[in-house]
Amino acid sequence: MTRAWEKLILTDFPHHTTENIRFCDTDAVGHVNNVSFGAYLETGRVGLIYDHKIRVNFEENGLQLVLAQLNQGFVNELNWPGNVDIATGISRIGNSSITMLQALFKDGTCACTAEAVLVLMDLKTRKSTPLPEAVIPMLDQLRVDLEI
């Protein structure tokens, strides 16, 4: 289903995590710098993988998800102090890659939406490799049924 970013809420997504906005995340314009948004989004992606058994499978098989594409839409400023809520879900499961849909919220207001394409890399060859069959059902449980 298609949803405008103004209508997004945290519970639209299967995985949630929170980060404290640090003073050093801000820049000379007085708001949180774009690079910090990137770090919050990464916390969400890494959290989704690490909080589930997916990580165990990847570690046992010498596999690592790496970021291939990141599209960020900055829809509102974030300001210090406070917390940022990071919402993440999987929107596509491919052969050797997955796509995650993400959003950042502060006090319920959406500040950023993002789409991330992650490719599974074999740590020995540093090349892409198909997703192990065992992780597909785990990834399926973390789906987000949204288009922003």
Add this chain to the structure above:
Amino acid sequence: MTASWEGITLDDFPCQTHDLIRYSDLDPVGHVNNTAYANYFEAGRLDFLYDGGKVKEHATNGFFVLVQFNINFRKEMSFPGRVDVGTGVQRVGRTSIGVISAIYNEGICRAISDSILVYMGKDSRKSEPLPQEALDHLETLKVTFQPKG
């Protein structure tokens, strides 16, 4: 953003910036982390706005704020090393500009980015039309190639 990018080099960008890969830019995968790429791209954009491109000299009543930032990660980078960032204008709008950038390391293109910067009034904190002299200056910073995708 694949085939049409072949053959495009740092020299094709009107603004060129150099940065150092820091040890703290690395992550446990042993390569430069994605957020460091965002830092290098930002260094390129700021050089384009200030010293190198001097865009800010023609647009003194506001800030350029990033509203859209897309990165295509093409190759890994490792420590130690240096990065070269090419930055140029792809599109000049009434209140915003489309910027295209690429990161090179050892002469190889490592990432490509397109972004949209909106001109925000210092007092209004809302988008405002770019001054005519800024529009004229931005035309001189356009890239001549047209990557697809």
